[in-house]
Amino acid sequence: MNKKKYYDERTGKLITDELILEMIRLEEKIPNDLRFPFMTNKLSGSREPHKTQWMSSYFVFRIAKPTPTDEECKGYYQRINVDSADDINRFRGALIGCAIGDALGTTVEFKEPGSFPPLTDIVGGGPFNLKAGEWTDDTSMMYCLAHSLIRTKQCDLKDQMDLYCKWWQDGVFSATGKCFDIGNTVVSALKRYQQTGDPLSGDTTPMSAGNGSLMRIAPIPIRYFNSFENTIKYAALSSMTTHGAIEAVDACRYFSGLMWGALHGISKDELLDGLYTPIDEYWEQNPLCDSVLKLIKEEQYKNKKAKDIRASGYVMHTLEAVLWAFFHSDSFETGALLAVNLGEDADTTGAIYGQLAGAYYGERVIDFRWVRKIKESHCFYLKAEELKDIIISERAI
Ligand SMILES: [Mg+2]
Numbered sequence: 001m002n003k004k005k006y007y008d009e010r011t012g013k014l015i016t017d018e019l020i021l022e023m024i025r026l027e028e029k030i031p032n033d034l035r036f037p038f039m040t041n042k043l044s045g046s047r048e049p050h051k052t053q054w055m056s057s058y059f060v061f062r063i064a065k066p067t068p069t070d071e072e073c074k075g076y077y078q079r080i081n082v083d084s085a086d087d088i089n090r091f092r093g094a095l096i097g098c099a100i101g102d103a104l105g106t107t108v109e110f111k112e113p114g115s116f117p118p119l120t121d122i123v124g125g126g127p128f129n130l131k132a133g134e135w136t137d138d139t140s141m142m143y144c145l146a147h148s149l150i151r152t153k154q155c156d157l158k159d160q161m162d163l164y165c166k167w168w169q170d171g172v173f174s175a176t177g178k179c180f181d182i183g184n185t186v187v188s189a190l191k192r193y194q195q196t197g198d199p200l201s202g203d204t205t206p207m208s209a210g211n212g213s214l215m216r217i218a219p220i221p222i223r224y225f226n227s228f229e230n231t232i233k234y235a236a237l238s239s240m241t242t243h244g245a246i247e248a249v250d251a252c253r254y255f256s257g258l259m260w261g262a263l264h265g266i267s268k269d270e271l272l273d274g275l276y277t278p279i280d281e282y283w284e285q286n287p288l289c290d291s292v293l294k295l296i297k298e299e300q301y302k303n304k305k306a307k308d309i310r311a312s313g314y315v316m317h318t319l320e321a322v323l324w325a326f327f328h329s330d331s332f333e334t335g336a337l338l339a340v341n342l343g344e345d346a347d348t349t350g351a352i353y354g355q356l357a358g359a360y361y362g363e364r365v366i367d368f369r370w371v372r373k374i375k376e377s378h379c380f381y382l383k384a385e386e387l388k389d390i391i392i393s394e395r396a397i
Helices: 017-029 055-064 070-079 086-108 137-152 157-170 184-196 219-223 228-240 246-263 290-298 315-327 332-340 346-361 377-395
Strands: none
Touching: 055 070, 086 137, 086 219, 086 246, 086 332, 086 346, 086 377, 137 157, 137 219, 137 346, 137 377, 157 184, 157 228, 219 228, 219 246, 219 377, 228 246, 246 290, 246 315, 246 346, 290 315, 315 332, 315 346, 332 346
């Protein structure tokens, strides 16, 4: 009898019995707490309602009305009795914003600016041949960091590195079930960590100042929402696990402070007027390196055109590209398109922009036609809620 042949739609390879057994072996290696949870118990078969149970009706509302006003959307949250506070709105925005910018940009990753028709939507494809809404290493690492901050309730660097290794080697928290892209700086740091056990394994040479630690930063300013100083301190440490170069560390320190302000509802004018800080003299007493200072204080990005902006993997380029897109737009979507259409490291520029802009504009006004395309979108809402639970428990002490 002729057996019907099946092919992997992504790689085009013939699916053999050995391949299926290998997939089952890989699946079994992953414990339940390192899998994406189901959105509702309709899918899991459990009798217990899931934390994101409410999202099935929320999805119906937002699919019918993808771009409600902020007030309309807030009113809906109140009607279904789900946390409608502005803080969680900004936490949700920052996390889903990362995945959106990443999924949008992956299509034109590595492309020269101007060499492709400008993107207007999340369409997938790109160097990893992803489906529309699948995201890359940026969001996987951000998700690992969020998961670690939640399960340890603190900034446990070893735990963060353990999760990054699980993603790298077992495909945990990947949109496709595999780690299909990973930066050189990250991989060397993870190898070093596995050899030495020292979580502060990031290369410190100036040439290694890539954007790989900045691209995952959002969970830090959310977790330390109660303290600007802790946000900056732990942003630096979390960078140093994989990226120890001073520019990479200081880009994370500055940007996490900026995100902290955005999460607290500070206006764009105030955020981008020199070095944002809620504490007088903070940056004088805890200075940043010269290149970050120059970029922020001279504000040249405010007068630049797209052709003058580079969006390479060098963290100073990425930081400028993100600030440029944020400054020159007045909605999440227009800025995201400005960011990714710079090409080059488009998914990472998009992911970092998405974290800042998502925090600033909030989830309620992000076009739901993009949100619903995102793979495992409900998990980003869940992480926002779990991070808020920790913040609240600390306030109660
Ligand atoms: Mg990527």
